Amino acid sequence: MTNKTATDWNENSNSQIRIAYAGLELKELVANDLASYFRIDFNNTIKELEDYLGDQSILTIPDIILVEVDKDEECFALVDRLRHNFLLNGLIIVMLSTKKDKKQVQKAMQLKLHDFYTYPFSTSDLRERLNFLVKFKLIKPKLIELSKEVDITYKMPFGKRFLDLFIAGGMFICLLPVMALVAIAIKLDSRGPIFYKSKRVGTGYKVFDFYKFRSMRTDADQLLAQMAVDNNQYAAEEEGSAKAAFVKIKNDPRITKLGNFLRGSSLDELPQLFNIIRGDMSVVGNRPLPVYEAEMLTSNEWSMRFLGPAGLTGLWQISRRGKEDMSERERKKLDNFYAQKYSLWLDLKIIIGTVPALFQKEKV
Incomplete structure (x- = not known):
């Protein structure tokens, strides 16, 4: 029997994780590198993504919102609207940007997004991060509860x-x-x-x-x-x-x-x-x-x-x-x-x- 690597769980368990994506600039990169690992519904614009989310039921809501920062930065207003939506306020939200912009990062931190990536980035790192966020959410929503799930515990000598x-x-x-x-x-x-x-x-x-x-x-x-x-x-x-x-x-x-x-x-x-x-x-x-x-x-x-x-x-x-x-x-x-x-x-x-x-x- 072969030994499993640290990222095997990414490749074997996340095919059922659903992602709703919005954006065009990094769409091809995401489709080529992540589509075989996740179920991704692609949308070209923020408006299309919001319409798509509006059509979902409690049984079909995606696990993750993966959205590119658009020219008018409407993506940040979308996050605020999602946070006020009872059905969607618990979604994992990760943003991607094609340029380095400190103000964008600051906005992301203020909105308490789950993560923010600036291109170029490693898609394998992004894949592992997305999978962890879903697994983390399923285990317990707070770090204070995660301590009960750690496989190896430390006992003070x-x-x-x-x-x-x-x-x-x-x-x-x-x-x-x-x-x-x-x-x-x-x-x-x-x-x-x-x-x-x-x-x-x-x-x-x-x-x-x-x-x-x-x-x-x-x-x-x-x-x-x-x-x-x-x-x-x-x-x-x-x-x-x-x-x-x-x-x-x-x-x-x-x-x-x-x-x-x-x-x-x-x-x-x-x-x-x-x-x-x-x-x-x-x-x-x-x-x-x-x-x-x-x-x-x-x-x-x-x-x-x-x-x-x-x-x-x-x-x-x-x-x-x-x-x-x-x-x-x-x-x-x-x-x-x-x-x-x-x-x-x-x-x-x-x-x-x-x-x-x-x-x-x-x-x-």
């Missing part, structure tokens, strides 16, 4: 958990006066809460509340969509890449004056000691990611990073942190390496190396 409690518990007690002073300074520096709480995805796609001292303006999250396009250090490195999975803002203007000091000294990270004590994460591991980043790391190659522990510090912090030439791929490779090779001795080396890393100059 006793030695690692003991080290976490010893280090985090001791630091928490010793640094309580410092944290109290930081809290007072934040309150005096700018309006808003002392702590910043966000949903992060850690080991096995587990979602938890992640705590930091607030270092940004209170409207920081609302500004992220535009800045992820214009200022992202991990902007797509290759021509035709859809987008970067990680978001790291260069010279982030959302950071307050005090926030710059807190980040430069890593004091903003201190509340994560509470996350470690709770068991959400470890002292050493791969950084837990915001949900919007984790949703993009779903390919067979990169989901490996979620099979290891989530952590406060890790290989990325001690090896390449703050260097402008660090690529998104390099960071993901470091995450995957740690997930496969982590050990108590490697953790101790990383902890020792973290201290000098805290004093690296970093403008991201």
